[in-house]
Amino acid sequence: MEKGATVFPFPVAVSCLFIIFILATSVSGSLFFNFYAASCPTAELIVRNSVSSSSSSDPSIPGKLLRLVFHDCFVEGCDASLMLLGNNTEQSDPANRSIGGFSVIESAKRVLEFLCPGTVSCADIIALAARDAVALTGGPMIQIPTGRRDGMVSVASNVRPNILDTSFTMDQMINRFSNKGLSLFDLVILSGAHTIGTAHCSSFRDRFQQDSKGKLTLIDKSLDSRYANELMKECPLSASPSVLVNNDPETSMVFDNQYYRNLVTNKGLFQSDSALLSDNRTRRLVEDLAKDQQFFFQSWGQSFLKLTTIGVKTGDEGEIRSFCASTNA
Template identity: 70%
Template sequence: METTKSMFLSLLVSFIFISCCYVSSVKAALSFDFYAASCPNAELMIRNTVSRASSNDPSVPGKLLRLVFHDCFVEGCDASLMLQGNNTEQSDPANRSVGGFSVIESAKRLLEIFCPGTVSCADIVALAARDAVEIAGGPRIQIPTGRRDGMVSIASNVRPNIIDTSFTMDEMVKLFSNKGLSLLDLVILSGAHTIGSAHCNTFRSRFQQDSNGTLKLVDQTIDTNYADELMRQCPVTAQPSVTVNNDPETSMLFDNQYYRNLLAHKVLFPSDSVLLSNINTKKMVEDFANDQQLFYVNWGAAFVKLTSVGVKTDEEGEIRRSCTATNV
C-alpha cells in the first residue's frame, strides 16, 4: 500500500511540474493581488455574501460550485452564463436547473456601491465558488483574479462543451483535454459531487420503466440497496422539481466521502461510475478515498486550473455594471 501510494505521489509531483507551464501561462495576466489597490475588500465582501446566503439556504454552496463549472466550460470563465435573454446559455435545458445566480448578483450590487466598475462578474463567480467550498467544510485556497466579463452567450455553445451525466470515460477525457485539464483534474473535480443535488431525470437512464409502470434497475454498476433508495425518492410519478443529494452520506459537507461512495457504488451518475473502469483513475479514487488531505491539496491545484480556463484579461471583454447584461 505504501509503495503504491508513494508511486502515485511521485506521479503527482511530475504532473504538477508538467502542468505548471499551462497554468502559469494563463496566470500571467491574472494575479493574487489584482484588487489590492482598486477594491481591497472585494474578496471579503464576496465571502460575506456567500456566507449569509448559505446560512439562509444550505444548498447554496453546491449551486455555486455547479455554476462555476457550467460557466467555465462554455466560453471560458467569463460569466457568460450570467447573461440573460433569448438564446443565451441560460436558456439551454442543461442550464435551466443551475442555481446561485442571485448570490452572484447580490455580491455584484454590493461591489458596485463601494467599487463601481471595478470587479468583474467572472471573478465574482470564481471567488464565490471558492468560498462555497470552504463554507461547506472544504479547504481554504487562494485563486488569482483579473478576469474580465465576456460579451457572448449562445445556447448552442452549451451542449458541445459540458459533461453529460451519461458520458463515457473517453468522452470526458476528450472534453477535459480540450479545456487544458488532465485525467487527474477529471478525478479531482468530479469530487465536487460531494455536495449539491441533482434532479431525478439526470440519472433516470440507470432505470427502466416496466409494463406495470414501475422502475426497474438496469445499470449493474450501482449498489442495489442504493438503487432501491433512489427509486423510492424518484418514482415514476415524481415531479420534475424533485432532487436527490449527490452524496447520500454527508450531503452538506465538502469532504472525500464522494470517493468512498464511488468505491461502494453509491453515486448518482454513470459518468461518476466510469471512473472505476480505468485502472489509473480507479487508483486515484482509492487514494483520495483513503486520504482526505491528499484530496484537499489536489483540489486547490485543480480548482485554480478550472477557474483559469479561457479567461479574458486586459483588453478582452469588459467589466459589466450588471451581471445579467452587457454594458450598453
C-alpha cells in the same frame, strides 16, 4: 446579501503555492493574487459575505455555486457568459435551466458596484464565490488569482458541445476535459465537487427502466442494489420534476472525500461517477482519494485553479459589467 453580513469562519488553508504561482502567471494576459488590493481591497471579503449570508438561509447555495462555475468556465471560458440574460443565451439551453446561485453573484456585484464601481468583474465573483462555497462546507480555503474580465458573447448553441452530461462515458469525459486543457487527474479530482449539491431525478433515470408492471427496475449493475432501491423510492415515476436527490447520500452538506468512499462501494449517483471506478485508468486514483482526504484537498486546490483559469479574458479583452445579467453596450 444583507450589507454587513457576518463573515463565516474558514478552515485552515490548504495550498500548494509554488504550483499555484506557476499556473497563475502562465495565463494569457496574466491573473494576479490580490489583484484588487489597491482598487477594491474588500472585494474578496464582500464576495465571501454574500456566500455566507445566502448559504445561511439556503443550504443548497454552495452546491449551486460549484455547478455555476463549471457551467460557466466550460463554455466561452471563465467570463460570466452564463450570467447574461436574453433570447438564445447560455441560460436558455435546457442543460442550464436548473442552474442556481445567480442571486449570490448579483448580491455581491451590487455591493461592489456601490463601493468600487466598474472595478470587479462578474467572472471573478463567480470564481471567488465557488472557492468560498467549498471552504464554507468544510473544504480547503485556497488562494486564487483574480483579474478576469467579463465576456460579451453568450449563445445557447455553444452549451451542449462543451459541457459534460451525467450519462457520458469515460472517453467522452476525457475528451471534453482535454479540450479545456484539463488532465485525467483533473477529471477525477474535479468530479469530487459531487460531494455536495443535489440532482434532479432525470439526471440519473437512465440507470433504471420501467418494467411490464410499470415500476422502475435497475438496469445498471454498477450501482449498489440497496442504494438503487433508495433512489427508486425517492424518485418514483410519479415524482415531480422538481424532486431533488443529494449527490452524496452520506454527508451531503460537507465538502469531504466521502464522494470517493461512495464510489468504491458502488454508490456513485451518476453513470459518469461510476465510470471513474470501473475504468482502469482512474480506479487507483479513486481508491487513493477515498483513503486520504488531505490528498483530495491538496489536489482540489490545484485542479480548481486550472478550472477557474480556462479561457479567461484579461487586459483589454471583454469588459467589467455594471450588471452581471447584461453587457454594458
